[in-house]
Amino acid sequence: MENNTQKDYHILLVDDDRAFNFLNEKIIEFEKFASKISSQVSPVEALDFLKSTIDTEPETFPDFIFLDINMPEMDGWEFLDEFCNLPHGYISKTRIFILTSSLNPLDIEKSKTYNNVKGFASKPLTTEVLNFIRSEKTNQFIVLT
Amino acid sequence: MTSQNAQNETANSSNWHKEIMQNLTLLPQSLLESKELKQFLSQLDKKLRNTESDKDLAEHSLRIVEIEKRELERKIAATNEKFDLASQASQAGIWEWMGTTGQISWDDQMFRIYGIENKDLYSDLSKSFFDFVIPEDKANLRNSFSSISIVSNIFNTEFRICRESDQAIRNLELTALIRFDLRSTPVRMVGVCVDVTEKKITEAERLQFVNNLINYNKDLEDFAFVVSHRLRSHTSKFQTAISVLTNVASIEKLRDIIIEEVNKEAKMMDETLRDLAKVLSLRSENHIFESIPLKSFVKTVVDSFTSTDCEFLLKINKDLNILGICNYLSSIFNELIQNAIKFQRESEKLIISIIAKENANEIEIIFSDNGIGIDMEKNEAKLFGLYRKFNLNIEGKGIGLHIVKKQMDIMNGKVRIQSEPQVGTTISLLFPKYKT
Structure with missing residues (x-):
C-alpha cells in the first residue's frame, strides 16, 4: 500500500487467548500494518517484555499495543496502571487500542481516562479498524464497536 | 285572686293558704274574729303565696338546668365514646404527664399495650413506665426525655418494652405535644403511644423482599452481560x-491450523451454551430437600476418584446429617475435588482433607487442599463471578465456583474461601442447622 513508512512500526498484542494472538498476527501481517509483531498472553508477561525492551533494545519499544481487557491474574486496566509507571520517555509515543469482546459502555468510558489509550475496538480485529488507526487521526478517540 | 278576696272574709275563711289553714285550728275561736288577725293573716297569706310561686320558678329553673346538664353529659359521653373507639381502632394509648407533680396517667388502651391486666397494681406510672423498658433502651429513652427543649413542642421517641402479660419484647412509639411555662420548662405533655412491633416486622420483611428483588435483578443483568460477552x-x-482464512491462507499448513482453531472454538462455544443452560436451570429447578447422611455421602463421591493420584483425609462424624439437595451436594463435592486436582502443585502429592463439624448454629464442612492456591488479596471480589479465572495456563472456564455458590445459596448455605498462594486453599461450606 501507500503507507510504506509505517512498516517500521512495532506492534504488541496482549490477549490471554493464544489463538486470537495468532490470528490477529496473520491479519496484521497481511495488512502490512507493522514490521514487527510481538504477542503476550498475560499483562504480567507483557510488562516484563516492555521492561526488558527498554533495557536491551529501547529503539524497538512498541508503537502500538492492542490490549484485551478481561484476562486472569491481571486485567487490562491493571496493565494500563502499571504501564503508566514506565519511564515517560518511552511510553509517550506508544498508542494503545483496547481490543475486547466487551461492549460495555463503562469500559469505553474508562478507556478514555488513560492518556495512552487512543481507541476502543470490539473484536474481531478487521481491516477497517487497522485503516482507521493508520489514518493518523491521533487527536480523536476512536470507538469501533 | 284569693288574696284579694281574703280582705272581705273572716279569719277562718277556708280560702287561706293551706299552711295558714292548718294552723288556724290551733287558735282560740275568739281570736279568729279579730280584725288585726285577719289583716295579719292576709299579709301572711300573700307572702306565703309569693314564696310558693318563687319556689315553683326555682324548681322549674332547676329542672331546666338538670335537663341541660343531662344533655351535656350525654354529649360528653358520646365524645368520650368516639375518642375511646378512635383510640382502640388506632390501637393508640393516650397518656399524660403533669410537670408540677411528675404524675403520669394512662387510658385503658395504654394498659392493654403494656399487657397489664390489673392496673391497680401500678399506681405510680412514672416509675412503672421506665420499669418495663428493656435495659438496652433505658438510657436512650431517658436521654430523649432530658433533651426536650422549647425548640420543638413535639416529642417523639421509640423504645422497646417487655410486655407484662407474655414477657414479649414490643416496639413502642411515643408521640406527644409539650406545653412549656414562661421559663421554657415543660409543664405538661399529652400524647399517644402505639405498639409498632408488627409494623416494624412488616417493614423489615418488605425491605428484605425489595432487596431480594434488586439483587435478583442485578444478578440477571450481570448474567446477561457476562453471557453476551462470552458469546x-x-x-x-x-x-x-474466517478473515484470515479468506485473505491469508494460501499456505496449506496455515489453513489446517485455522480450521483446527475454528473447530476448537465451536466446541468451546457448545460448552458455553451447555454451561449457561446449567446456570439458568438452577433458577427454575424444583428443589427437593432431604436429610443427607454426610459421612456415607462424601465417601461415595470420594470413591469415584480412586483412580486419581491423590490422598483423601476424611473426618466426618457418622451421625452428622445435613438438610440439602442431593444433586447439588454431589455436584459441589465433584467440582471442589476436580478443582483441587486441576490446581495441584507439581512438586507435591495432592492431599485433600474433608472435615465436618457441628458449630452452635451451623454444620461446617471444611474442604482443604495443598494446591497452588489463590491470591486472595487480588481475587477475593471476583471469586464467585461467572467466567472468572485466576490462573493462566490452566484450563478452566471460570464457571465452577459460580455454580457452587449459587447451589449453596439455594440450600440456604454459605461458602467461605481462604487461600494462600503455594500453600493451599480451604473452602468452608456452612449449612444451617435444623432442629429435628
Whole structure:
C-alpha cells in the first residue's frame, strides 16, 4: 500500500487467548500494518517484555499495543496502571487500542481516562479498524464497536 | 285572686293558704274574729303565696338546668365514646404527664399495650413506665426525655418494652405535644403511644423482599452481560479466523491450523451454551430437600476418584446429617475435588482433607487442599463471578465456583474461601442447622 513508512512500526498484542494472538498476527501481517509483531498472553508477561525492551533494545519499544481487557491474574486496566509507571520517555509515543469482546459502555468510558489509550475496538480485529488507526487521526478517540 | 278576696272574709275563711289553714285550728275561736288577725293573716297569706310561686320558678329553673346538664353529659359521653373507639381502632394509648407533680396517667388502651391486666397494681406510672423498658433502651429513652427543649413542642421517641402479660419484647412509639411555662420548662405533655412491633416486622420483611428483588435483578443483568460477552468472544474468534482464512491462507499448513482453531472454538462455544443452560436451570429447578447422611455421602463421591493420584483425609462424624439437595451436594463435592486436582502443585502429592463439624448454629464442612492456591488479596471480589479465572495456563472456564455458590445459596448455605498462594486453599461450606 501507500503507507510504506509505517512498516517500521512495532506492534504488541496482549490477549490471554493464544489463538486470537495468532490470528490477529496473520491479519496484521497481511495488512502490512507493522514490521514487527510481538504477542503476550498475560499483562504480567507483557510488562516484563516492555521492561526488558527498554533495557536491551529501547529503539524497538512498541508503537502500538492492542490490549484485551478481561484476562486472569491481571486485567487490562491493571496493565494500563502499571504501564503508566514506565519511564515517560518511552511510553509517550506508544498508542494503545483496547481490543475486547466487551461492549460495555463503562469500559469505553474508562478507556478514555488513560492518556495512552487512543481507541476502543470490539473484536474481531478487521481491516477497517487497522485503516482507521493508520489514518493518523491521533487527536480523536476512536470507538469501533 | 284569693288574696284579694281574703280582705272581705273572716279569719277562718277556708280560702287561706293551706299552711295558714292548718294552723288556724290551733287558735282560740275568739281570736279568729279579730280584725288585726285577719289583716295579719292576709299579709301572711300573700307572702306565703309569693314564696310558693318563687319556689315553683326555682324548681322549674332547676329542672331546666338538670335537663341541660343531662344533655351535656350525654354529649360528653358520646365524645368520650368516639375518642375511646378512635383510640382502640388506632390501637393508640393516650397518656399524660403533669410537670408540677411528675404524675403520669394512662387510658385503658395504654394498659392493654403494656399487657397489664390489673392496673391497680401500678399506681405510680412514672416509675412503672421506665420499669418495663428493656435495659438496652433505658438510657436512650431517658436521654430523649432530658433533651426536650422549647425548640420543638413535639416529642417523639421509640423504645422497646417487655410486655407484662407474655414477657414479649414490643416496639413502642411515643408521640406527644409539650406545653412549656414562661421559663421554657415543660409543664405538661399529652400524647399517644402505639405498639409498632408488627409494623416494624412488616417493614423489615418488605425491605428484605425489595432487596431480594434488586439483587435478583442485578444478578440477571450481570448474567446477561457476562453471557453476551462470552458469546461475542466466540463469534469474534470465528470472524477473525474466517478473515484470515479468506485473505491469508494460501499456505496449506496455515489453513489446517485455522480450521483446527475454528473447530476448537465451536466446541468451546457448545460448552458455553451447555454451561449457561446449567446456570439458568438452577433458577427454575424444583428443589427437593432431604436429610443427607454426610459421612456415607462424601465417601461415595470420594470413591469415584480412586483412580486419581491423590490422598483423601476424611473426618466426618457418622451421625452428622445435613438438610440439602442431593444433586447439588454431589455436584459441589465433584467440582471442589476436580478443582483441587486441576490446581495441584507439581512438586507435591495432592492431599485433600474433608472435615465436618457441628458449630452452635451451623454444620461446617471444611474442604482443604495443598494446591497452588489463590491470591486472595487480588481475587477475593471476583471469586464467585461467572467466567472468572485466576490462573493462566490452566484450563478452566471460570464457571465452577459460580455454580457452587449459587447451589449453596439455594440450600440456604454459605461458602467461605481462604487461600494462600503455594500453600493451599480451604473452602468452608456452612449449612444451617435444623432442629429435628
